[in-house]
Amino acid sequence: MLIDINAYVGHWPFKQLKHNTCATMLENMDRFGVELSVISNLNGIFYKDTQAANEELYKEIKSNRKFSSRFIPFAVINPIYSGWQNDLEACSKRLGMKGVCLYPLYHDYEITDPACVELVKRARDRGMIVSFAHRIVDSRQRSWMDISKEMSLKDIMPIIREVPDAKYFVVNAANSITVSEEDTEILKKTDMLFDTSGRILSNLGEMLKRYGQDKFAFGTHSPILDYLCGLLRIESLYEREADAKTKQLLRSGNAKRILGI
Amino acid sequence: MNKSLSRRKFLSGTSMSVAGLMLESNLRNVGLKKQTGNMDQEESSSRDVMKEVMKYRKIDAHAHLYFSPDTIEEQLGFADRLGIEKLSISRPFTGDVGTHQDVIECNNLIINAIKKHPDRFIGFFTLIPTFAKESLEELKRCVDAGMSGYKGYLQVKVNDPSYYPIIEKLIDLKMICFMHTYSGLGRGGYRTKYGNLYPNETIPEDMIDIAKRYPEMTFQWAHIGAGGDWEYQCKALKDYPNIYIDTSGSNNEAEMVNYAIKYIGEDRIFYGSDTSYYQGVSKILDADLTDAQRRKIFFENYNNVLRKGGYNVD
Numbered sequence: 001m002l003i004d005i006n007a008y009v010g011h012w013p014f015k016q017l018k019h020n021t022c023a024t025m026l027e028n029m030d031r032f033g034v035e036l037s038v039i040s041n042l043n044g045i046f047y048k049d050t051q052a053a054n055e056e057l058y059k060e061i062k063s064n065r066k067f068s069s070r071f072i073p074f075a076v077i078n079p080i081y082s083g084w085q086n087d088l089e090a091c092s093k094r095l096g097m098k099g100v101c102l103y104p105l106y107h108d109y110e111i112t113d114p115a116c117v118e119l120v121k122r123a124r125d126r127g128m129i130v131s132f133a134h135r136i137v138d139s140r141q142r143s144w145m146d147i148s149k150e151m152s153l154k155d156i157m158p159i160i161r162e163v164p165d166a167k168y169f170v171v172n173a174a175n176s177i178t179v180s181e182e183d184t185e186i187l188k189k190t191d192m193l194f195d196t197s198g199r200i201l202s203n204l205g206e207m208l209k210r211y212g213q214d215k216f217a218f219g220t221h222s223p224i225l226d227y228l229c230g231l232l233r234i235e236s237l238y239e240r241e242a243d244a245k246t247k248q249l250l251r252s253g254n255a256k257r258i259l260g261i
Numbered sequence: 262m263n264k265s266l267s268r269r270k271f272l273s274g275t276s277m278s279v280a281g282l283m284l285e286s287n288l289r290n291v292g293l294k295k296q297t298g299n300m301d302q303e304e305s306s307s308r309d310v311m312k313e314v315m316k317y318r319k320i321d322a323h324a325h326l327y328f329s330p331d332t333i334e335e336q337l338g339f340a341d342r343l344g345i346e347k348l349s350i351s352r353p354f355t356g357d358v359g360t361h362q363d364v365i366e367c368n369n370l371i372i373n374a375i376k377k378h379p380d381r382f383i384g385f386f387t388l389i390p391t392f393a394k395e396s397l398e399e400l401k402r403c404v405d406a407g408m409s410g411y412k413g414y415l416q417v418k419v420n421d422p423s424y425y426p427i428i429e430k431l432i433d434l435k436m437i438c439f440m441h442t443y444s445g446l447g448r449g450g451y452r453t454k455y456g457n458l459y460p461n462e463t464i465p466e467d468m469i470d471i472a473k474r475y476p477e478m479t480f481q482w483a484h485i486g487a488g489g490d491w492e493y494q495c496k497a498l499k500d501y502p503n504i505y506i507d508t509s510g511s512n513n514e515a516e517m518v519n520y521a522i523k524y525i526g527e528d529r530i531f532y533g534s535d536t537s538y539y540q541g542v543s544k545i546l547d548a549d550l551t552d553a554q555r556r557k558i559f560f561e562n563y564n565n566v567l568r569k570g571g572y573n574v575d
Contacts, residue, residue, distance in 0.1 A: 015492070018516055032310075138512045140488030141445050174511075199511040199537065226513045228310070229543035235310045236342045236539070 002034040002231070003255035006171040006195040006219030009057065010042030012136070014143035019223040022060050022067045028227050029070065034220075035252070037071055038169075038259075040101045044076025045136065051077075051087040058095040072259060074099040074131060078107040079115040088119065092126045098259060099129035099169070105149050106136075111159045120159055124166035129258060131169035132156050134198060137224060138174070153177040160190055167191045167258055172221045173198030177207070188212055193254055195219020196230035204233045205241030213246045217254045314542055315344040318560040320383070320567075320574060321541065323439075323483060323509040323533030324348035326374055333374055337381060339538040347574050349563075350374060351385035351412035353441060357459050359416060361392040364399060372406045383572065385412040385439060390423040400430055409572035410437040415462040419480070420471040428471070432478050435570030439481035442468065444497075445489040465497035472501045479503055479566055484535045486510025486544065491517055495524040502529070505566065508558070509533030513540035518548035518558075527554045531563045 009020050019028050020042070029037060044053030054075045061067045075091035077084050077100050091097040100123050104111045123130050135150040142148070152175035160168060164186060170177070173194050179187070188211065194201070197219045201207055208216065219230050234242070234250045242250065321340065326332045340348055352367040368386045375384040386403035388396040388411070400411075411431055417423055419440045431438050442463045465482075472480055482498060485491040487510030498504050506525055508518055509532075521530050527550075534541030545558055560574075567573040 138488055138514070141490045141512065199513075199540065202537070202539065223515050226515045226517075226540075226544045226547035228547045229513050229539050231310055232314065232343075232539045232543050236314070238342075 001252040002032070002218055003252040003259075004029070004034050004037040004220050004222070004230075005169055005193060005217045005255050006131075006133075006197055006230075007037040007039045007222045008042045008224070009039055009060065010044070010053065012042055012224070013046060014137075014146060017223045019227075022064065022071060025222065026066070026070060028222060032227055032231065035070070036255075036261075037220075038074055038099065038255075039071050040074040040076050040131075042136070044101070045103050045106045048078075048081065049083075050075075050081070051083070051090070054087070054091050054095060054097065058097075072099075072261075073097045074101050074129070076101050076103070077119060078103075078109075079119040080107065080109045080113060084115070084119065085122070088122055088126075092128060097128070099123070099131055099167075101131045101133070103133070105147055105151065111155065112162060116159065117162050120163045120166050124163060127167075127260070129167045129169055130159075131171055133171045133221075134174045135172060150175055153179055157183050157186075160192070161186060164190055169193050169195065171195045171197065171219055172225070173200045175200060184210070187215070191258060193217045193258055195221070196233045196250070197221035197225055201233055205237055208242060208246070213242070213249055214254055214257075216250055217258075218251050313546060317344070317555055319343075319345045319347075319532060319542075320560055320563050321345050321348040321509075321534050322481065322531035322563045323507045323535045324350045325536055326350050326352050326370055328352075328370065333378065336536070337378070339534075339536075340381070343538055343542050345534075345538070345542075346560075347381060347383055349383040349385055349410065349439075351387055351439075353387040353412050353414035354389065354416070355414060357415060357461070359389055361389065361395045361399070364389055364392070364396075368399065368403050368408075371408070372403070375407055379407075383410070383567070383574075384408040385410045385437075387412050387414060388427060389414075389416045390421065390427055391417055393423060393426070396427060397430065400427065404434060409567065409570070410439055413438070413440045413463075415441055415443075415459045418461050418467045419463045420467045420474070421461075424471065428475055428478055432475065436572070437479050437481050437566060440468065440483060442483050442494075443487070443489045444493055465494055468504055469497065469501055472504050476503055479505065479569070481531065482506045484508075484510035484533065485521060486512040486514070486517060486537070486540065487535060488512055492520060495521050499524045505529045505531055505562070507531040507533035507535075508544060509535035509537065509541055511535070511537040511540055513537075513544045515547065518544050518550070522548070522550070522554070527557055528562060530558050532559045 019025050041053040041057040044050040047053050057073050061071055075097040077088055120130050139148055139150050157179055177200055194216050220227050350371055352370045354363040354367050371384045375382045386408045390396050440463050444464045482504055485494055485506050485508055532545055564573045
């Protein structure tokens with residue numbers, strides 16, 4: 001069984017995407033044997049009122065019975081925009097969302113902004129996972145209207161230090177995930193997962209040794225990135241790097257644990 | 262510190278509505294059904310992926326070695342893992358200003374590697390063409406040492422007149438002229454409007470210019486996945502049959518290969534990694550290609566070009 005912890009529907013304003021609806025993503029999932037996908041709506045990065053994107057996603061999932069058994073929706077919330085507290089509650093209670101994606105660079109706030117800290121604490125209290133992406137697209141080939149900055153794990157650590165008992169995803173780890181020894185120890189104790197889509201995971205075997213086998217899970221960053229790379233990083237591990245049990249954790253076990261399914 | 266929440270605790274803390282519970286209920290059913298599935302079923306899907314990877318013969322048209330003690334073992338380790346039979350290796354000098362001695366040291370690294378592993382490596386030499394006399398001497402030394410093609414970097418644009426004698430020699434030897442290239446935001450804006458970060462980096466328009474001057478020369482446009490604007494590159498290079506592209510680079514955006522097929526065509530695309538080995542393979546396997554197209558891109562297109570000069574794999 002495969003669970004993809006990093007996928008999206010919606011549009012990217014600077015490039016045509018394929019497989020960016022529940023229906024078309026499901027085709028890819030079936031093609032590669034993925035049973036469940038965590039999805040959020042890319043439109044939420046660009047709408048000032050992100051709740052409209054969350055409602056869109058909810059509606060899309062509700063539109064076909066099959067979708068609700070294959071997709072795990074995450075919200076997109078901007079904690080410095082008015083009404084986010086109500087939006088978070090609605091996403092959790094009414095829309096059945098199990099996590100929240102935060103975009104400090106796109107939504108233009110510091111990760112330790114009191115509102116962000118408050119949101120992460122509320123997400124923690126609701127059992128929701130907080131997800132940060134290092135980047136959505138490679139900034140080297142971005143549109144001239146897109147942002148130029150990307151994140152690394154060091155940029156995310158301040159919020160993890162601030163709210164260490166929340167649950168986190170760090171997805172599309174394209175940049176460094178090397179942090180101080182002290183922060184490495186904090187991460188080991190945190191209930192968090194890196195997904196396997198990011199380019200920095202060129203040596204997953206070594207990363208498993210550094211952070212532990214409970215810290216990684218299959219992810220695609222689809223439909224932005226190709227669907228297969230995150231899976232190849234897992235399946236090409238040698239037995240000495242990851243035995244059958246560890247691979248099972250990477251394919252779905254760790255995702256099930258943190259998602260509570 | 263955090264403790265993993267049990268599912269019961271998770272639900273009670275979430276206070277889900279009917280709609281939320283419906284989603285949750287469906288998820289639970291899926292999860293339970295699959296949890297009871299046997300390991301054979303679980304493992305069979307993974308075996309299939311690696312079987313698909315290993316099914317295709319591959320020549321990596323864009324690989325590198327580095328000045329580090331384990332470089333050969335490291336690169337071959339990735340190649341073995343993903344069934345890459347041969348790697349075209351080079352070590353260009355990557356600074357924007359270099360000496361001829363830098364070039365010689367880079368080439369010596371590759372010469373030693375191809376001597377050690379002739380069954381795995383195809384050697385590409387590098388030059389800085391502004392060292393005109395020395396470059397032609399170095400070219401001869403590298404060819405005599407068994408090198409099979411040329412890799413240029415960003416010190417001199419490929420259409421600079423200092424390249425003419427080198428390209429004419431490469432035509433005689435039926436070797437590929439493989440250039441580091443870029444087009445993206447550069448320092449100022451889209452379409453390299455204000456120039457790339459490195460002013461002498463080859464952009465599509467430079468390669469088109471030289472490809473028109475030497476239609477008998479085979480050019481390789483490096484790494485559409487190395488971060489440049491691959492849509493711009495594919496559209497720009499569409500109509501030039503002596504320009505091939507390689508798909509290497511760390512950027513494995515979906516649709517990149519499909520887009521390249523649309524504009525460049527299935528016969529002018531080489532598979533490559535630029536040491537991003539997983540992305541190199543996954544973007545070809547993920548694309549909407551026929552089996553025959555995958556064979557062309559992973560192996561045949563590149564091998565056919567190498568064959569012109571007798572540098573091919575049997």
